[in-house]
Amino acid sequence: MLKFTDEHEWLKIEGDVATVGITAHAAEQLGDLVFVELPESGTALDKGATAATVESVKAASDVYCPLDGEIVESNQAIVDDPSLVNSDPQGAGWFFKLKLSDPSAANALLDEAAYKELIA
């Protein structure tokens, strides 16, 4: 199941774990990323809390936790090479995996069609 937030994150949900990243639209808006800071595994985060920080040449931006949960894995590859987020935002440029406290809460997020309408 693929879901989106109005904060321009995508979630690929398999069972009770969501892989989270930022959308191609967000990556394009941010421009060339030069730094990514990710949460450590085991961190419990509420929906809306700051989960990660990305920095372009020009500015820093927060990436918010899309649902309540616990971080189970972070993508070291984008820390080592932030440009992966620009080149493959919805693939190799994923940010972290989140074990959802309540997987059913994902139903309230946007589907792909609704997200595309949001950024149109």
Add this chain to the structure above:
Amino acid sequence: MNEHSPLKQTPLHALHLSLGARMVPFAGYDMPVQYPAGVMKEHLHTRSAAGLFDVSHMGQVILRAKSGRIEDAALALEQLVPVDVLGLAEGRQRYGLFTNDDGCILDDLMIANRGDHLFLVVNASCKEADFAHLQKHLGKTCDLTLLDDRALIALQGPRAEAVLAELWADIATMRFMDVAEAALHDVPCIISRSGYTGEDGFEISIPAASAEDVTRRILEHPDVMPIGLGARDSLRLEAGLCLYGNDIDTTTTPVDAALEWAMQKARRTGGARQGGFPGAEVVLRQFTDGASRRRVGLKPEGKAPVRGGAPLFADAEGKVPVGTVTSGGFGPSADHPVAMGYVDTAHTANGTPVFAEVRGKYLPITVSALPFVTPTYKR
């Protein structure tokens, strides 16, 4: 500035849109922050070939003495800037600062001697205030005009000279900070060999009606790429150049800001025309006694950029404040984060370790010589 007032457009606005620029509000203007190539490529292209910038939002001012004598115009302007204007030869340009009665900086500017008048270029966000300041203090003896019918572009980078030489062969005879008048594609332009990137390059004042045509033709050259405000900022930061409103403002003096080089001997204590500018007492005293803080380069030791506003501490626990970052970001040519800011005098030596507070962490950052890249000015 009223943020709800409609944004102004430069004479190159339509060109930016046709090039696919992302536009942002800046100093009351709708300006290109980047083009489709993006900030990183634009920055690197400027350092390796040539970048073209629209800086038409900046203020271009003609200052002419009512007597008609350039010396009178120079002496008049010296009442407002701690700069040797009288000693500026015809066809030469010099960096300057407007100071206030506290010796702090109202704006920075370029001053050119154009033979029978002075030509000033001031910051966009300050241009109305600067013009009112000039009128108030010099209006009795000088005629002042804030030009609204000229565009200003900058062509910067190692290929800038070769690109312009195809239009005007004599460009190669200009030295850094020379100013000359020449026709580019039959349009009379005022050209200075200067810029805001640390690269060799030129700033070109063009009549507004011809600006898009001249600019399009320069952009047709395969070495030239349009560059937005994003890369303009990272280029000037690597070059160690101040951004008014960030690194210098009405709380900083020229001595705080390490801009003593902008005050020539004639205006310093013991000089032929010492003092005589607003706040001279404060500034000249600081020249002798030093200031309590100083602008320095700052090199973050990690990968995380440290932005303007970050507090600086002597220790990794954030107990002993020593200053503030005023500009910071990533330097694409330096290939590491770069910053500048103010530290107290005990921490100004190159190599001094300090700590910047970023998102609750104290990141190691080292006081470093400016600039972060070696300038390539043709002196």
